[in-house]
Amino acid sequence: MNSLESFKRRPIARREFLALGGAAALLPLLAACTGGGSNASTSTGGGDGSKGPITFWDGVGPGQFNAESKTVTEAYAPKKGLPKASYQVITTPNTYEGLQAAIAAGNGPAVSGGYAFQAFQFANEGAIAYADTLVANLKKAGIYDDYPASAWAPFKTSKGYVAAPWGFDIRVPWVNQALLNKAGVDALPTDWDSWLAAAKSLAKIGVYGFGTAASASSAYGGHAMVSLMINNGGGLYDENGKPDATYSRNVEAMDFVRELHAAGAIDPGSVSYTDQNLYDSFKNRKTAIGFTNATLPALTSLPKGELVMPDPIKGPHGDVGTLQYLKNYMMYTHTTSQAGSEAFMQYWLQAFIGANGLFAKGDTGALPIRKSVIALPQYQSDPNTKKVLEQWEPIAKGYSARGTTLFASLAAADNGTAVQQFAQTMLEGKTDSKTALATLQKGLLAVSS
Known part of the structure; x- marks a missing residue:
């Protein structure tokens, strides 16, 4: 799914899950549907395809991603006895709720794209x-070794693998070198002190030094805050996965945001900015430094x-790091054939690699985790992308930092309102860090299992 879309909407509490079944029929859920998907019966057997295809649902992606994906799906030629596959685009305003409602009603997909923690x-x-059988099949086919071991480990639970990773979405600070030069700043920021100094110089020429977006439709604001926490050795959760927003390192990180605000580095309009507003702010040279995704240059028309x-920028204690999400696909118990789901998933994961794969076409909205894709010329020849892959990705951490495991509560926190608010x-700069973090802590505790 679109990496940005995945963090925008309110989660559905467990007590609401079953109630959604009656609402599913009211949702304008799918576009480009082919027959046999929504009424497919559940089966864990091998299947002969007579009950309909493996229904593959995905969210609205960037560029030609959905068109390319549909073509690849329809080209799938399964082994004898296994069903073909159909491709469907989820078009509800809230993709997360659309999937929840369909699953609750028993009309969900066999395979889907998904938000970072949805599978849990x-x-x-x-x-x-x-996905344990899928993993075993990938190992047998020699495909598993194309992944770093760290890509699969976060999805392993006591019951098995809940999803299959395919790429990553990372938050990195971009800098407009021309604007820095215009402001008389000689070098890129290397730590928070030099970042703040650069922001002050930029403010003198009417340019912002901490760009982000925090409207109800954008998650960049929350991502920027969490990225700074991680950059200071902090994070929203402790080592055991318990909410710990008020951790001292988080307080220090938010004090830095308050310093940036006091320096005039934050656009007052950023609290209501959409993703596109942020991209336009970079494009129009109103913003010179800011956290966003790793493909920002392609979203502006600025000169190469x-x-x-x-x-990697160092925090005040010498820490480095930023926020990262592992993008994934998952299989559901609602399928015409579990063996068919596994076979299609293996085929689909292979569609991302190679000179003609989906990553090579540049439409995924993410960066690759597989070694063969990272080795492609387009990733090795671009200095910014190469720096992200070689320097930023190895130090990036998930939403659960300071821990190393993922869990179901992250879905509710990531898709909720507490982090966004x-x-x-x-960004408004009216509340001290400890008070703001205490309110966030209450919000995290409210959605924790």
């Missing part, structure tokens, strides 16, 4: 078909080389 929540609801990637509070 759906597994708790009994809706996920674990104007936007540059700094080396917290980001707005910090």
Whole structure:
């Protein structure tokens, strides 16, 4: 699914899950449907395809991603006895709720794209078909070794693998070198002190040094705050996965945001900015430094080389790091054939690699995790992308930092309002860090299992 779309909407509490079944028929859920998907019966057998295809649902992606995906899906030629596959685009305004409603009604897909932590929540609801057999098949076919071991480990639970990773979405600070030069700043920021100094110089020429977006439709604001926490050795959760927003390192990170605000580095309009507003702010040279995704240059029309990637920036204690999400696909117990789902998933994961794969076409909206894709010339020849892959990705951490495991509560926190409202509070600069973080802590505890 679209990497940005995945963090925008309110999660559905468990007590609401079953009630959604009656609402599913009211949702304008799918576009480009082919027959046999929504009424397919559940089966864990091998299947002969007579009950309909493996229904593959995905969210609205960037560029030609959905068109390419549909073509690849329809080209799938399964082994004898296994069903073909159909491709369907989820078009509800809230993709997360659309999937939840369909699954609750028993009309969900066999395979789907998904938000970073969605599989853990759906597994708790009994809706996920674990991917252990798929992993075994990937190992047998020699495909598993194309992944770093770290890509699969976060999806392993006590019951099995809940999803299959395919790429990553990372938050990195971009810098407009031309604007820095215009402001009389000689070098890219290397730590928070030099970042703040650069922001002050940029403010003198009417340019912002901490760009982000925190409207109800954008998650960049929350991502920026969490990225700074991780950059200071902090994070929203402790080592055991318990909410710990008020951790001292988080307080220090938010004090830095308040310093940036006091320096005039934050656009007052950023609290209501959409993703596109942020991209336009970079494009129109109103913003010179800011956290966004790793493909920002492609989303602006600035001359090549104007936007540059700094080396990892150090926090006040020497820490480095930023926020990262592992993008994934998952299988569901609702399928015409579990063996068919596994076979299609293996085929689909292979569609991303090679000179003609989906990553090579540049439409995924993410960066690759597979070694063969990273080795492609387009990733090795671009200095910014190469720096992200070689310097930023190895130090990036997930939403659960300071821990290393993922869990269902992250889905509710990531798709909820607490983090987004917290980001707005910090960007407005009216509340001290400890008070704002205490309010966030209450919000995290409210959605924790």
